Amino acid sequence: MKRKSLLVLLTLVLAFGTVLAACGSDNSNDSSQGDGSSTPTEQVLRINLSAEPPTFDPALAQDSQTNTVLKTMYEGLVRMDSEGNVISGVAEDWEISEDGLIYKFNLRDDAKWSNGDAVTANDFVFAWKRVLDPATSPAPPYSYQLYYISGAEEYNKGELTDFSKVGIEAEDEHTLKVTLKNPTPYFLGLTSFYTYYPVHQSVVGNDKWATNKDSMITNGAFTLTQWTTGQKIEVTKNEQYWDKDNIKLSKIDMSLTPSGATELSSYRGGELDYAGAPNGEIPTDQIPGVSKELPEEFHSTGIASTYYYMFNTTAEPFQNAKIRKAFAMALNRQSIVDNVTLGGQIPAYGFVPPGIKGESAQFREEVKDTGYFQENADEAKKLLEEGMKEEGYTTLPKITLIYNSSEAHQKLAVAAANMWKTVLGVEVATQNQEWGVFLETRNNLNYQISRAGWSADYNDPMTFMDIWTTGNGNNDSGYANPEYDALIKKAAEERDLAKRNEYFAQAEKILIQDDMVIAPVYYYTNVSLTKPNLKGVSLDFSGAIDFTRAYLENK
Structure with missing residues (x-):
């Protein structure tokens, strides 16, 4: 699934299978009145979505x-x-x-x-x-x-x-x-x-x-009762839901604020009960301080997701694999996680992240990502020269890196552009786009390099590997390789897990080492803040969050 939020990977707690983590603190900060009774808490959860959903049609969601x-x-x-x-x-x-x-x-x-x-x-x-x-x-x-x-x-x-x-x-x-x-x-x-x-x-x-709350008929725990574009989404408890007796929240209010700084300020000011990934973000430069300031409310949980830059293989100059490799090799991933994102993430050299099952352990343990490519400035320069010669370039076409509106994505994009300038001598412009526009731009292959993220839809390498097959609805790179397609088809039909792993490993080698369709950057974690009285929030192995069984304890 396409990821919006910038997350950071600190721990690998997804061993072997699906691991979910409750996002509420184990400690209660309930305060009582003088007579010993608790003040009733209104069951209205307040969260932020840092980007507006393009649609609520399940068939079109991505x-x-x-x-x-x-x-x-x-x-x-x-x-x-x-x-x-x-x-x-x-x-x-x-x-x-x-x-x-x-x-x-x-x-x-x-x-x-x-x-x-x-x-x-x-x-x-x-x-x-x-x-x-x-x-x-x-x-x-x-x-x-x-x-x-x-x-x-x-x-x-x-x-x-x-x-x-x-x-x-x-x-x-x-x-x-x-x-x-x-x-x-x-x-x-x-x-x-x-x-x-x-x-x-x-x-x-x-x-x-x-897109119309008045005509939307749903079958879940809540119904859409307000959608004010650019401002707010509100869902209210569905009294027709079969398990309504176990739904404690009466309403979930979702603000639509793209600024991580504003979101953090709203959380500190008591206007939000939950802040951070996967819906919003905590500014990366404030993560170390916030983790010390609010240790009981700060949560960092490993999830099966990957942050990467994607090349449009149909657009100049990235139709050339050597040029793509040069750009991927020129990034210093350890410097990015140490100095830009500041969350202790793990640099990524493959696409399938930790936490995804393989044959008998995690796929990433069985198939190491260290052999696909190495960061090497000299080799990157050499590959760029060779690629330019093959394409007949004396100078590269103007290059732009796009990313969706986010302070964290912006900082990383600027850092990447500086590395490309320093190592390759190439000027790369950066451009932010609103989430819906950004998705449309990528879907239409109207870009050269794009920020991207992918989280697991289910716990198997296939959820990462099949998106790069020819014509796949989530393949926004223009990439098409019959050899890759054949390996994914074999993996889909293979019941022997060892052989299946081999097919995936061969396919990932083609994707990353041979064709360099993407430049992996890091493996995610979910970084968030949760008020002590918010309970019952669950985060799954992929980073998807479920608020339906959440509730607020009495203050």
């Missing part, structure tokens, strides 16, 4: 900002609990065939939409067909996430026109049958992801339903 809000408004067949285990969502229970190909989900009778309609198996069929339909416009970026389902890829590519041949079937209103083309151990957890959310069928013919 970023962490949207994910945070969608989690409050929608629910999939399953959910993930605070320990990272799959638990029931709309599906009360399920059955999986011995060969791992057929899943039967039994939907709960009391699952309802916010308008009182029952949530049925047909709502899932409708939503998933909409994701896969090649006529859906704009094209859902995550349609490939449904390719595990038999016939889904063929239908999405127009090779199969009869949707009844796709392995998605409503046997009755409360039974959804899904047939996979290959056994996929992580498929069950994947159904908690937003691309798999159901959608109310009233959206047909209403192009504005995903």
Whole structure:
């Protein structure tokens, strides 16, 4: 998933599988009145989103900002609990065939939409067909996430026109049958992801339903009750939600402030209950001080995400692999994490981060990232000269690095540009863009170098590796390599974990060492501040945050 916030990686606590961390302090700062009673606390959570979500259409979502809000408004067949285990969502229970190909989900009778309609198996069929339909416009970026389902890829590519041949079937209103083309151990957890959310069928013919609170019908714990562009998003408890008795918050107020300094000031002033990643940010230069000032409220948690710079392989001068390699080698990652981001992150030389499962341990432990390339100023200069000669350049075209509006991204972009100037003698302009514009610019390949971040959608290397396949909806680099595509296809079909690891390792070598499509910078952590009386917030292994079961203790 595309990441918005600048996070920092301090600890690797994601050993082997999914690890989630509660974001609340273990200590309570409850204050009591003289008679011994507690002051009732209004159950209104106040957080900040540092960028405005482009849409609330689950089929079109692709970023962490949207994910945070969608989690409050929608629910999939399953959910993930605070320990990272799959638990029931709309599906009360399920059955999986011995060969791992057929899943039967039994939907709960009391699952309802916010308008009182029952949530049925047909709502899932409708939503998933909409994701896969090649006529859906704009094209859902995550349609490939449904390719595990038999016939889904063929239908999405127009090779199969009869949707009844796709392995998605409503046997009755409360039974959804899904047939996979290959056994996929992580498929069950994947159904908690937003691309798999159901959608109310009233959206047909209403192009504005995903941006209009009055026409948005949801099935999650909250409903959208206010969206003032550039200012505020508000969600209110959904009284139709099947598990409403376990939802303690009455409302979540989300300000839309792009400034990390303003967000931190608002937190200190008591205007926010939670600050920092993944929705906002704490200014990097203030992280050391804040961690000492508010030790009980400061949290730094390792997550499976990678920060990187992406090259547009179709734009001059980065159509040349040697020039891409020169720019990647010229970055001093240790200097960046020590002097710019200041959070103790781990420099990244691969794309799959720590915390992602491999064969019998973490993939990053089994496949080291130290062999792909080395930072080397002399080699970078040599490669740049060779690449320019191959392209017939006497001087490079004007180069611009784009990043989404953020003080942290700006500092890193300036530092990277200075390194390219110092090592390569190349002037690189930097340009910030508002989040929605930034995504559109990347999607349209209207850039040369772009800041990027990717967090896991499920705990497997595939969630990082398949986005670089030809034509993938999240491949914003223009990259296409049949050899890479073939390796990812083999990994998708391989049941032997050791062989699967080998395929991923070969593919990552092509991506990073041979073709240098991206320049990895560092592996993330989630850095945040949480008021002592805020409890029940959970952060999953990827850095996605869930506020639905949060609550505020009495003060």
